[in-house]
Amino acid sequence: MYNRKHIGIHEVVFGKDCTVVEPSNLYRCTLGDDVFVGPFVEIQSNVTIGNHCRIQSHSFICSLVTIGNHVFVGHGVMFINDTFSCGGPAQGNEQLWKKTVIENHVSIGSNATILPVHICSHVVIGAGAVVTKNITEPGVYAGNPAVKIR
Numbered sequence: 001m002y003n004r005k006h007i008g009i010h011e012v013v014f015g016k017d018c019t020v021v022e023p024s025n026l027y028r029c030t031l032g033d034d035v036f037v038g039p040f041v042e043i044q045s046n047v048t049i050g051n052h053c054r055i056q057s058h059s060f061i062c063s064l065v066t067i068g069n070h071v072f073v074g075h076g077v078m079f080i081n082d083t084f085s086c087g088g089p090a091q092g093n094e095q096l097w098k099k100t101v102i103e104n105h106v107s108i109g110s111n112a113t114i115l116p117v118h119i120c121s122h123v124v125i126g127a128g129a130v131v132t133k134n135i136t137e138p139g140v141y142a143g144n145p146a147v148k149i150r
């Protein structure tokens with residue numbers, strides 16, 4: 001015996017001209033105009049994505065992430081809201097979850113991991129980067145932990 005749940009698109013607010021390639025799992029989130037979501041993406045509740053954004057396949061956008069306009073999220077990008085601050089998973093204690101804000105014209109390379117941070121506009125994040133701190137200056141950031149490379 002097991003509980004069977006289906007992925008799908010539930011209670012999502014879409015702007016104009018959005019595309020979602022299925023299977024993807026989107027629920028209780030808001031997408032602006034002209035947003036593309038590739039296959040095998042999960043976008044959780046309380047996520048807001050602005051206009052003209054592209055979310056490539058296999059990315060995970062967790063609750064409490066806010067994304068601005070003209071943002072590119074590469075393949076397999078992982079956002080994090082639970083930092084295991086109590087020594088392990090918060091296990092449903094949403095009070096422990098932290099938010100992430102991505103401003104406008106940000107490009108996030110494939111396989112990057114974004115901890116709960118604020119990233120200002122006009123930033124490029126390299127493939128495989130691990131962003132552990134706020135980014136407050138435009139530029140190109142790469143590595144683990146991500147640092148400004150130019």
Ligand SMILES: CC(C)(COP(=O)(O)OP(=O)(O)OC[C@H]1O[C@@H](n2cnc3c(N)ncnc32)[C@H](O)[C@@H]1OP(=O)(O)O)[C@@H](O)C(=O)NCCC(=O)NCCS
Nearest residue numbers: 074075108109110124125126127128129140141142143149
């Ligand atoms: C970060 C990035 C934008 C830098 O590009 P660039 O400015 O042309 O940089 P370069 O290739 O000249 O590399 C500059 C230095 O950074 C290093 N570097 C480049 N990308 C890196 C990355 N992702 N992680 C760690 N270091 C990186 C290079 O090894 C080089 O180091 P060196 O000076 O010691 O030789 C690019 O490498 C990248 O990761 N782009 C992401 C692309 C992507 O994921 N697209 C998704 C759609 S397919």
